[in-house]
Amino acid sequence: MDLQQLRYVVAVAELENFTRAAERCFVVQSALSHQVARLEQELGTRLFHRTSRRVSLTAAGEAFLPAARQCLEAAERARAEVAAATGEIRGRLSVGVIPTVAAVDVPEVLSGFHQDHPQVRIGLLTGASDALVRRVTDGRLDVAFLGLPAGATVEGVEGHVLATDHHVAVVAPDHRLAHRKRLGLDQLADEVFADFPTGTPGRAQTDRAFAAAQLDREVAFEVTDAHLMAALVRSGLCVGLLPEAFAPRLDGVTTIAVRGGPSRAEHVVWSRRGPSPAAAAFLARLGVAA
Structure with missing residues (x-):
């Protein structure tokens, strides 16, 4: 078993395709497939179900993948140290x-950071806070910026709170409430909402606020992109609630303060195994001691 074989397994698992995995790893598919097969022979079990249409992990593959990622992370970390x-x-x-x-x-x-450390390869991924935490935990991300309900804790990672913020209502400029300076949640409860998908931390912030006020609301539009939410709001289809510090980045909408509305805390988090030298330097640039 060697590191290259582990890289091939991780690539196939993430892309669910041998051809695309070979392209990512800059090898021909036959070479990648041969090395994966050799590893399976060494382990005495198949890591992948292979059909003409898709590739998926077996139960053994599911068990093997986290350890493979940790080995690759450790090797990368050793070089960096x-x-x-x-x-x-x-x-x-x-x-x-x-x-x-x-x-x-x-x-x-x-x-x-890139100007100070040009030898570091930088990558970025956007996503929901819970998904980003999982990627930090399993080593696929070094650092993540999260938004969570104020007072919530983050399990399985180290972290630092960067800021706390309140949500504001986001409405179309010609909305019947657009002239108001401040609203209560009860004045918004009859509106149709756009919000983040059910179960995500972004959605939990608003759901908790309405539940605490014993109010129901209709969320007709579930989106993962705040700019798409703003476009739906501008069209007059709905209203939204977004962090006050972020809302000024949205064009063509009106923001209104909300009494008793949601609040969130922004965190930066990193692995409990400790940050890599590059991650430690990045955190230091933020003024965060890891």
Whole structure:
């Protein structure tokens, strides 16, 4: 068993396709398939179900994948630690970001980090907070920016609260409530809403606020992109609730303060195994001691 075989297995598992996995790994498919088959022979079991239409992990493959990722992370970390010992930050920095991050100008921070550490390979992924936490936990992300209901804790990772924020109502400029300076949740309860998908931390913030006020509401539009939410609001189809610090980035909508509305905390989190040299340097740029 060697690291290259582990890389091939991880690539096939993530892409569910041998051809695309070979392209990612810059090898011909036959070579990748041969190495995966050799590893399966060594382990004495198949890691993948193979059909003409798709590839999926077997139960053994599901058990093998987290350990394979940890081995690759450890190897990458070892190289980075050696480089750091000689005074050079190398390796990778994989950053996860929620779509409504507002406490940090992520592109600006990444640009400055890249100028200071050009040998570090930077990657970025957007997603919901819960999905980003899972990726930090299993080593696929080094650092992630999250938005969670105020007071919520993050399990399985280390973290630091960057800022807390209240939500504002987001309505079309010609909406009947657009002239108001402040609203109560009860004045919004009869509106049709756009919100993030059920079960996500972004949705939990607003659901908790309405539940605490013993109010029901209709969420007709579930979206993962705040800019799409704003477009739906501009069209007059619905209203929304978004963090006050993020809302000014949206064009063509009116924002209104909300009494008793949701609040959230923005966190930056990293692995409990400790940050890599690149991640530690990135956190230091944010003023966060890991």
